[in-house]
Amino acid sequence: xxxxxxxxxxxxxxxxxxxxxxxxxxxxxxxxxxxxxxxxxxxxxxxxxxxxxxxxxxxxxxxxxxxxxxxxxxxxxxxxxxxxxxxxxxxxxxxxxxxxxxxxxxxxxxxxxxxxxxxxxxxxxxxxxxxxxxxxxxxxxxxxxxxxxxxxxxxxxxxxxxxxxxxxxxxxxxxxxxxxxxxxxxxxxxxxxxxxxxxxxxxxxxxxxxxxxxxx
Amino acid sequence: xxxxxxxxxxxxxxxxxxxxxxxxxxxxxxxxxxxxxxxxxxxxxxxxxxxxxxxxxxxxxxxxxxxxxxxxxxxxxxxxxxxxxxxxxxxxxxxxxxxxxxxxxxxxxxxxxxxxxxxxxxxxxxxxxxxxxxxxxxxxxxxxxxxxxxxxxxxxxxxxxx
Numbered sequence: 264x265x266x267x268x269x270x271x272x273x274x275x276x277x278x279x280x281x282x283x284x285x286x287x288x289x290x291x292x293x294x295x296x297x298x299x300x301x302x303x304x305x306x307x308x309x310x311x312x313x314x315x316x317x318x319x320x321x322x323x324x325x326x327x328x329x330x331x332x333x334x335x336x337x338x339x340x341x342x343x344x345x346x347x348x349x350x351x352x353x354x355x356x357x358x359x360x361x362x363x364x365x366x367x368x369x370x371x372x373x374x375x376x377x378x379x380x381x382x383x384x385x386x387x388x389x390x391x392x393x394x395x396x397x398x399x400x401x402x403x404x405x406x407x408x409x410x411x412x413x414x415x416x417x418x419x420x421x422x423x424x425x426x427x428x429x430x431x432x433x434x435x436x437x438x439x440x441x442x443x444x445x446x447x448x449x450x451x452x453x454x455x456x457x458x459x460x461x462x463x464x465x466x467x468x469x470x471x472x473x474x475x476x477x478x479x
Numbered sequence: 480x481x482x483x484x485x486x487x488x489x490x491x492x493x494x495x496x497x498x499x500x501x502x503x504x505x506x507x508x509x510x511x512x513x514x515x516x517x518x519x520x521x522x523x524x525x526x527x528x529x530x531x532x533x534x535x536x537x538x539x540x541x542x543x544x545x546x547x548x549x550x551x552x553x554x555x556x557x558x559x560x561x562x563x564x565x566x567x568x569x570x571x572x573x574x575x576x577x578x579x580x581x582x583x584x585x586x587x588x589x590x591x592x593x594x595x596x597x598x599x600x601x602x603x604x605x606x607x608x609x610x611x612x613x614x615x616x617x618x619x620x621x622x623x624x625x626x627x628x629x630x631x632x633x634x635x636x637x638x639x640x641x
Binding site for chain 1: 518
């Protein structure tokens with residue numbers, strides 16, 4: 264990983280007051296070696312995928328970290344049985360597709376971090392961001408930019424990740440396609456969303472694993 | 480007639496912000512406890528009980544946001560209802576398995592009194608597609624002589640060709 268160790272991100276005071284323990288951790292990673300998944304990362308994903316079986320998927324919800332995300336989903340108005348938590352969604356995809364490898368380096372690196380730790384990470388093109396990424400409630404009239412000059416409306420109060428210019432992703436939801444990494448991305452900012460009850464060591468481990476996947 | 484007081488127009492109870500925040504915190508703790516309880520109940524009874532068995536209704540998803548007191552109460556109440564349903568389903572399941580075990584013991588003790596009874600393994604809480612069957616020993620000879628036995632059929636049927 265280039266740059267420093269994972270750093271603490273910003274969470275709006277009003278959100279933190281309601282949901283103490285919610286935090287962001289982020290790391291800046293230089294992308295080396297192209298956008299296709301390298302052999303080492305593919306083999307590692309295959310190994311993790313082989314270890315992950317149906318029994319793991321069934322027991323997932325009772326393990327501490329996935330359980331913490333299920334609880335958090337309910338506390339912010341999401342039903343994890345309807346809109347699955349990131350790791351549960353990944354488990355279902357693994358069982359349906361039989362593998363996790365997609366061929367896209369950014370996706371595969373995040374998948375590795377998520378499956379090994381249960382902590383979801385969002386990747387942004389560092390060049391597209393303006394300032395720090397903050398977790399806050401959306402303000403009236405804000406939009407989520409999309410490529411081609413279009414934008415999606417974001418209802419007021421929706422929890423979002425935002426940079427200095429406005430929302431760049433909905434929490435556990437859609438990310439602005441204008442801010443996602445692409446072929447010419449030289450550096451990505453990995454932002455891990457840590458909910459109450461998730462130890463910091465898991466969060467940093469997720470960031471390290473994803474950064475490792477993006478390094479040479 | 481002079482109306483001295485209009486009881487239908489009562490002002491909403493005044494709740495101090497600090498009290499409301501504490502109430503929301505309590506509700507979030509209750510939601511966490513209920514979610515743990517629901518997970519344990521569904522896991523203990525898997526595969527005979529799934530989320531679909533205990534789901535009250537398809538919940539509308541409005542995206543992540545900070546919930547107010549009323550919304551948190553609704554989430555808590557719905558979750559409590561799911562936990563209750565899960566416990567009912569699990570209790571019914573336990574009752575069925577206990578009855579099935581008692582029936583199996585009876586079948587083993589006196590097969591002749593349970594001719595042609597079929598007891599699937601699933602009703603005993605066991606995995607697999609097998610079933611205990613009370614059948615005559617040596618086919619037609621056993622049927623005529625009253626020689627009955629309990630057999631365990633094994634294996635699942637072959638999948639149909641695509």
